[in-house]
Amino acid sequence: MIKLGLLFGGKTAEHEISVLSAKSIANAVDKNKYDLILIWIDKNGNWFLTDFETLTNQPENPKEINYSASDNNQVALIPYNNNNAIINISDKKILGNLDVVFCIIHGTLGEDGALQGYFRVLNLPFVGPDILGSAIGMDKEVTKKLLIHANINVAKYLVFSVYQKNEILFNEIKQYLGLPMFVKPVAAGSSVGVYKIKNEKDFYQYVDAAFKFDNRIIIEEFIDGREIECAVLGNNNLIASVPGEIIPQHEFYSYEAKYIDENGAILKMPADLPENIKEKVKTTAKLAFKALHCEGLARVDFFLKKNDELILNEINTLPGFTKISMYPKLMELSGIQYSELINKLIELAFERYIRENEISKNS
Helix, strand or coil: EEEEEEEECCCCCHHHHHHHHHHHHHHHCCCCCCEEEEECCCCCCCCEEECCCHHHHCCCCHCCCCCCCCHHHHEEEEEEEEEEEEECCCCEEEEEEECCEEEEECCCCCCHHHHHHHHCCCCCCCCCCCCCHHHHCCCCHHHHHHHHHCCCCCCEEEEEEHHHHHHHHHHHHHHHHHCCCHHHHHHHCCCCCCCCEECCCHHHHHHHHHHCCCCCCEEEEEEEEEEEEEEEEEEECCCECEEEEHHHCCCCHHHHHHCCCCCCCEEEEECCCHHHHHHHHHHHHHHHHCCCCCCEEEEEEEECCCCCCCEEHHHCCCCCCCCCCCHHHHHHHHCCCCHHHHHHHHHHHHHHHHHHHHHHHCC
């Protein structure tokens, strides 16, 4: 059997969503094919072996999740004999190793290339984009620059570091971007730290709030359009799903609307779009996937304006895998069931691993 490590939790504002994604994956994975090894990372960054029941018994409401593990189960994953080893922290015993890892830690230190780099050190195949694609996808500024270079439309924007805080002036930015506008951390996911600004009072309050999540913020123009999402699967020969549509019932598709309020948004899958627009979404999603050096999977999010102009909002390289998440649902509508999707993602991880090891031998 293939020893599949499922990593979840983490030092991230999306910790609870990661737990829910892991719960769905653990329930769906083929137990006859994979020996599932569950590793929960707490909010302080400590790693623990955990069990199937503890994970799958977690409530579906993120606010009710209260994960814990015994200190006796604290582990480390270390390089060992050109491979990897799971070490018990208490008695230093080797508990085994992993053949492949599915890291479903959304956001900081899970989706941004940090753990991906560690997996490379461990000589361990892993699901999702490599270091570069993960880092790019997490960084909204770099993402936009590469998309512009690929002739893909993005919203107008400005980026400021915390050192430029005194240079962030409402009237100047309003003149360039108009009102309303959005402020976001440059590197965060799931709409964490995202605020819609309508006036000067909101502006300075929300700029301060966004800086609590990152040392850089991005301020974007408001795009009046439908929110369209497309799932992409593959390393080179890409599959783009049928597009879906998010219809927020809140003012915008916030963290609350995504995960807390079960009536926070209407999900239309597939989206009601003309065939030519569907094809445009799929083609642009695959083009963006390659332009941003992605592999494995990503969800590509767009705005569709009334004049049919397509604006790429962002790309998510480790999108949610909860039971209500768009990525697996869109793939299911495109003919790939949840369990099969997990298999394909793991096959893609091994495919890249073999290719990269061949390159290493020749370098």
